[in-house]
Amino acid sequence: MASDRRDEIDRLVGFVRALRSAGIRSATSTDFIEAVGLLDVGAREDVYRAGRATLCDDPAQLPVYDRVFARWFGETGVGERMNPMTVTVERPLGLGADDAASGDDGDAADAPALASARERLAHRDVAALDARERRELARAFAALPARPPQRRGHRTAPSHRGSIDLNRTAREQLRRGGEPGPLLRRERRPRPRRVVWLIDVSGSMKPYADSYLRLAHRSFQSAPRTTEVFTMGTRLTRITPALRLQDPDRALAAAGELVPDWSGGTRLGDMLRAFGDRWGRRGVARGAVVIIASDGWERGDAQLLGEQVAQLHRLAHRVVWANPHRGKAGYEPIQSGIAAALPSVDQLVAGHSLATLAEVLELAARA
Incomplete structure (x- = not known):
């Protein structure tokens, strides 16, 4: 039943691609497929646990993982077996039916096409996108890096640079029994700006x-x-x-x-x-x-x-x-x-x- 095995692997690879499209860039197929192979690919809970252990490296990714998993493998209860005929296949923008089932997400043939499609989408006017492209755009927002601006706070913290912390330096000298020691420094800690x-x-x-x-x-x-x-x-x-x-x-x-x-x-x-x-x-x-x-x-x-x-x-x-x-x-x-x-x-x-x-x-x- 080599063809069935290949279909199972293709579905798992497609799931990894869906995670990457949703913003979990660390997801790769190799460890995930190996972990699933040690368990039972038909048991939804086994696939779910194997994916959480190998595809997510940050707790903040778990809500995204759960959402994509439910959409990809359906809403059957944990522990129930999955019917391969009911698996929903979602393809990232720029991938056709043949592309979605052609090996790992790191394949050299797929990467340029996918990157090119995403690059085109990134520079297109939002007002000119169709419904499908808008859905892809909505998913892309979740992957944008966002950092709050910083400002200098009033409180200080130990540092290797900055002004000399006289109190800490004096206490260190006392701890050494009066022997000369290093000059300890402090600087104002950054705080998020509104x-x-x-x-x-x-x-x-x-x-x-x-x-x-x-x-x-x-x-x-x-x-x-x-x-x-x-x-x-x-x-x-x-x-x-x-x-x-x-x-x-x-x-x-x-x-x-x-x-x-x-x-x-x-x-x-x-x-x-x-x-x-x-x-x-x-x-x-x-x-x-x-x-x-x-x-x-x-x-x-x-x-x-x-x-x-x-x-x-x-x-x-x-x-x-x-x-x-x-x-x-x-x-x-x-x-x-x-x-x-x-x-x-x-x-x-x-x-x-x-x-x-x-x-x-x-x-x-x-x-």
């Missing part, structure tokens, strides 16, 4: 709002205590509580229940004034990295928008404006809203593709 997302969900931002919310969710998961997320439409809505859900789809669904003004109009100046009055001056924006995600179309008073961005700039450590049109050929920030705000913006960046959105995260981390 990040505030202000995301425009008006009608003109409809093709991009989902991607910006997923980006904010990725940022929040990296530093939940120092990240705040708001949407701006006809009203300002704080959606931070909804983003505590680890699964991005569930988090965005919960956020959608909080936001009453999807795809409507927006008055950015009024929304920033509402943010400043209720949140900004009370400490949320003080010393923070503030990321405004908007195309800059202002239906209200452009002068008010300029004044509010200037006030926000005085409170914040850095103001970054991510505009989905910034990276398109021929774009100039001449619209009344963005033109009024630009003098108080530290950096105007593109935000129309996966690659440019990843740069927004990196820019925030370095701020």
